[in-house]
Amino acid sequence: MTPTLTIEALAGDPKRRRKERRVRTLFASAGMVSIAVSILIMVALIGEAWAFISQVELASLFTFGWFPRRGFYDIPTLIVATTLIAGIGMIVAVPLGLGTASYLAEYASPRARRWLKPTIELLAGVPSVVLGFWALTFISPEFVQRLFSAAPPFTMMAAGLGVGVLITPLVATVSEDAMRAVPIDLRLASYGLGANRSVTVRKVVVPAALSGIVASLILALSRAIGETMIVFMAAGAVGGALRTANPLEPGQTMTAAIAALATGSDQVAGEGLAFQSLFFVGLLLFLITLVLNSVSNRFVRKYRERY
Amino acid sequence: MANNIQTAHRATAVPMKLNEAGSIAVSGPKRVTGGTPDDSNRVILELDAVDVFYGDFHAVDSVTIPIREKEITALIGPSGCGKSSVLRSINRMNDLIDTARVEGSIRYHGVDLYGPTVDPVEVRRRIGMVFQKPNPFPKSIYENVSFGPKIAKYGGNMDDLVEESLRRAALWDEVKDKLEQSAYALSGGQQQRLCIARAIATSPDVVLMDEPASSLDPIATLRIEELMFDLKQQYTIVIVTHNMQQAARVSDRTAFFSVDVSGGQRTGHLVEFSKTTELFTNPRESQTEDYITGRFG
Numbered sequence: 388m389t390p391t392l393t394i395e396a397l398a399g400d401p402k403r404r405r406k407e408r409r410v411r412t413l414f415a416s417a418g419m420v421s422i423a424v425s426i427l428i429m430v431a432l433i434g435e436a437w438a439f440i441s442q443v444e445l446a447s448l449f450t451f452g453w454f455p456r457r458g459f460y461d462i463p464t465l466i467v468a469t470t471l472i473a474g475i476g477m478i479v480a481v482p483l484g485l486g487t488a489s490y491l492a493e494y495a496s497p498r499a500r501r502w503l504k505p506t507i508e509l510l511a512g513v514p515s516v517v518l519g520f521w522a523l524t525f526i527s528p529e530f531v532q533r534l535f536s537a538a539p540p541f542t543m544m545a546a547g548l549g550v551g552v553l554i555t556p557l558v559a560t561v562s563e564d565a566m567r568a569v570p571i572d573l574r575l576a577s578y579g580l581g582a583n584r585s586v587t588v589r590k591v592v593v594p595a596a597l598s599g600i601v602a603s604l605i606l607a608l609s610r611a612i613g614e615t616m617i618v619f620m621a622a623g624a625v626g627g628a629l630r631t632a633n634p635l636e637p638g639q640t641m642t643a644a645i646a647a648l649a650t651g652s653d654q655v656a657g658e659g660l661a662f663q664s665l666f667f668v669g670l671l672l673f674l675i676t677l678v679l680n681s682v683s684n685r686f687v688r689k690y691r692e693r694y
Numbered sequence: 695m696a697n698n699i700q701t702a703h704r705a706t707a708v709p710m711k712l713n714e715a716g717s718i719a720v721s722g723p724k725r726v727t728g729g730t731p732d733d734s735n736r737v738i739l740e741l742d743a744v745d746v747f748y749g750d751f752h753a754v755d756s757v758t759i760p761i762r763e764k765e766i767t768a769l770i771g772p773s774g775c776g777k778s779s780v781l782r783s784i785n786r787m788n789d790l791i792d793t794a795r796v797e798g799s800i801r802y803h804g805v806d807l808y809g810p811t812v813d814p815v816e817v818r819r820r821i822g823m824v825f826q827k828p829n830p831f832p833k834s835i836y837e838n839v840s841f842g843p844k845i846a847k848y849g850g851n852m853d854d855l856v857e858e859s860l861r862r863a864a865l866w867d868e869v870k871d872k873l874e875q876s877a878y879a880l881s882g883g884q885q886q887r888l889c890i891a892r893a894i895a896t897s898p899d900v901v902l903m904d905e906p907a908s909s910l911d912p913i914a915t916l917r918i919e920e921l922m923f924d925l926k927q928q929y930t931i932v933i934v935t936h937n938m939q940q941a942a943r944v945s946d947r948t949a950f951f952s953v954d955v956s957g958g959q960r961t962g963h964l965v966e967f968s969k970t971t972e973l974f975t976n977p978r979e980s981q982t983e984d985y986i987t988g989r990f991g
Binding site: 570 | 785787790792815816818819822823825827829830831832833841842845846876878889892893896
């Protein structure tokens, strides 16, 4: 009575298999495009950077400041300013962001959380050009200049604080997600052993969420280093900068230098060595981010607590 | 009626011991069974007309149970009867649920645990807890055991304390060479014994166990039951279990809870509390008999 099962019956519909293949190809090519773009960027960067390095006098890479139009390409100027501004940003964002994350994940009542979290996400969506303007017109006069009366209107301090405001929501939301992903069982175990809330957060939740928290910090640091608009507007020194590690002076970061060169705000676009120097700076920026990412990956792999 | 339970009881009460390989060897004098409890044991925990609410929901109605020192008290009953709620109210774990409210009084050594000056953190250091699912921290075996003593600023030798706790939890021999390894590398049964070691490392005198073997296989379950039998020499144990045979095997006294569905709410209440042997062989309430003979629940 029962029909015999044939091998053809199990072969499936060829139409369906063709469709499966098409979809697969579609997704694979989407992945390929982003890889191809990355490679293209790398090639362009390396090629032009090499052209710059092979023509420039090496001594001009280490002088007293970054004035590409006059042939002074002092790389340390840019690196110091970048580090300084990203550092100030992190000093603001790490305690503020992690504190917010801890509060949201562990302390806040569901009601407080319901309006706090969207507010923070809203802050994360503020365009950096708005924050840059705010850094220049509010942070600088109301904060930096009030505290340090000798400070000029454009300072790396104001830019750094602005960057800090920019990356705080990033640290807060990504860390909070990581902390909330820690199973409730672990918290119960901790409370059951007589731990209070702060011990539970510090000794159980944060270590268990460490990989996510570190990821948020690295993301924030990369964002701080790569941030352009705020530093372009608030740190001053658009046409060039003297090498200084004083945060109360104007300074130019790697990104701001690239923006200045590329937009021609110092009128060099498209010509000569000065223009090629921006590829060199870009390559440097790219390498720094790369190193940062691999260091953090290694760190996370070593210290994470897997649950 | 109670015959099948009797048989089950007798069958599992055959002294069984696990050898190192994990297979069951029938030997040794140790009986995994409650036996007859001694009425001379001091009552150290008194649950007196305890009600538990979650918001407007009345989960448990007026439970009164005296819990005696160095005995195993089992809380049994159908799902939703509030036995876990009662257990969690003993070490104030219910405080962690925003809407939870406990009424009535729970006295521990005569002190009302819900008194205004009582810190739940202190309560939980003295009344430890083992959960349904093994929940070791994602840390090393050593760090798991030392967690409680460390946060309580234990002044003695930590290595000794860790060893002692692991020995008491019958886990030392299996883990002594890998204390620095992650607790997650252990099997489920080992993880649960680690959780027991972690709970007793803070030297509580009461240990609450919320269905401690429900996620374990029968062999691991047996080991936990054996362990409980050993632990009661030192600790007072309150265990919630779904498994009636388990209650019959390990406990000295049993509280049978049921749930009242009338009036639209599912409110749990205590039906009967007596010595385990009595409750299982000669229950006073017909509801208890129906439950233990499998006619309801």
